[in-house]
Amino acid sequence: MPFYQKRGEIPNKRHIQFRDSKKNLYWEELISREGFSNIYSNVYHLNPPTGIEAVGKMNKIKIASLDEAHRHRHIKTAELNSTGDLVSSRIPLLHNSDIIISKSHVTDSMKSLYRNGCADELLFIHSGTGTFKSNFGNMHIKPGDYLIIPRGVIWQIDINEEMKVLAIESFGPIKTPDRYRNEFGQLLEHSPFSERDIITPEFSDAINDTSIEVEVKLNAGIQTYSYQYHPFDLVGWDGYYFPYIFNINDFMPITGKIHQPPPVHQTFQGRGFVICSFVPRLFDYHSESIPAPYAHSNVDSDEIIYYVEGEFMSRRGIEQGSITHHPMGLPHGPQPGKIEESIGALETNELAVMIDTFKPLNIAKSCIEIDDDKYPFSWTDK
Numbered sequence: 001m002p003f004y005q006k007r008g009e010i011p012n013k014r015h016i017q018f019r020d021s022k023k024n025l026y027w028e029e030l031i032s033r034e035g036f037s038n039i040y041s042n043v044y045h046l047n048p049p050t051g052i053e054a055v056g057k058m059n060k061i062k063i064a065s066l067d068e069a070h071r072h073r074h075i076k077t078a079e080l081n082s083t084g085d086l087v088s089s090r091i092p093l094l095h096n097s098d099i100i101i102s103k104s105h106v107t108d109s110m111k112s113l114y115r116n117g118c119a120d121e122l123l124f125i126h127s128g129t130g131t132f133k134s135n136f137g138n139m140h141i142k143p144g145d146y147l148i149i150p151r152g153v154i155w156q157i158d159i160n161e162e163m164k165v166l167a168i169e170s171f172g173p174i175k176t177p178d179r180y181r182n183e184f185g186q187l188l189e190h191s192p193f194s195e196r197d198i199i200t201p202e203f204s205d206a207i208n209d210t211s212i213e214v215e216v217k218l219n220a221g222i223q224t225y226s227y228q229y230h231p232f233d234l235v236g237w238d239g240y241y242f243p244y245i246f247n248i249n250d251f252m253p254i255t256g257k258i259h260q261p262p263p264v265h266q267t268f269q270g271r272g273f274v275i276c277s278f279v280p281r282l283f284d285y286h287s288e289s290i291p292a293p294y295a296h297s298n299v300d301s302d303e304i305i306y307y308v309e310g311e312f313m314s315r316r317g318i319e320q321g322s323i324t325h326h327p328m329g330l331p332h333g334p335q336p337g338k339i340e341e342s343i344g345a346l347e348t349n350e351l352a353v354m355i356d357t358f359k360p361l362n363i364a365k366s367c368i369e370i371d372d373d374k375y376p377f378s379w380t381d382k
Helices: 338-342 364-372
Strands: 005-008 027-032 040-045 052-059 073-076 091-094 101-108 113-116 119-125 130-134 137-141 144-150 154-159 163-168 210-217 222-230 236-240 244-247 265-270 273-278 302-309 323-324 352-356
Touching: 073 364, 091 323, 091 364, 101 352, 137 144, 137 244, 144 265
Parallel strands: 113 210
Antiparallel strands: 005 236, 027 040, 040 236, 052 222, 073 323, 091 101, 101 163, 113 154, 119 144, 119 163, 130 137, 130 154, 144 244, 210 222, 265 273, 273 352, 302 323, 302 352
């Protein structure tokens, strides 16, 4: 995030001696982006963060993709057979070289620590509550939270109740939108949310245990390492690099006299994609307005919408947890009757997450049993 945070105890200068009450040196670690040329945080450990006692086997991961017709899809993720913790229950659904979109039905707390070494993560909490624990501190998670976990953060989630989570892995940084930031990185006055809405970790006491397993995700799969010391042994940290939460219900929608295009709902951006939040809002107020969106040919992007709750005014047959995929190369828009039905409506209670990718998405084989094969024909006027 482009604002500064500080937790715990830190020295008054970087890269100088920093000792405890017994004159033992703390271990400084720099966690940085793009080498030494982008945002970073300095963290201070009780023990060396570099000690590895054992290297486990690589559990290889390869997403099997469908080789099927190019068409619109309705993927009913509520029907997924998914159990386990937030990592083991994750089922990839769509992917390209910039992004992996997965769904998790989380039934267990995580027993190991986890670190994604090749991607930033955005976890959208559809339902359930728990505690996110990391080397930067802890945060309570609840429905509607976008939990942003930058690459390299070590973390674990304990659940209070079963959770449903939309998981996005990005092979580039996940940021707030350029359109809503000034040259210094501050969210602009007309942005639909501000830094006040962003929740950052609460610092917790250092854990000075020895020998713990950390699962590290790499391009080829997940590698297990046995760390000599627990990585949550921090006495302090400061900088611009840390996990954070923004809740979709804190997004203040921009509305207009006529229908506003999706970019006004943009919430995050990544390399090769954007993420938008559709939240309850008033409809357009022109005397002849049509609240339902017009038909659209997204010639440069694939559109994904994940439906959270409420009634989505332009669709029929949508359920909580549904994903619609409208690929580039085909027009899409309101289904028959929905335009006329929307005229005169004053507001919507819909809640949904939209992902537009600028490269075509591959469909994972896990979608076969939960893909509504009649959806591509739902625009025919019958």
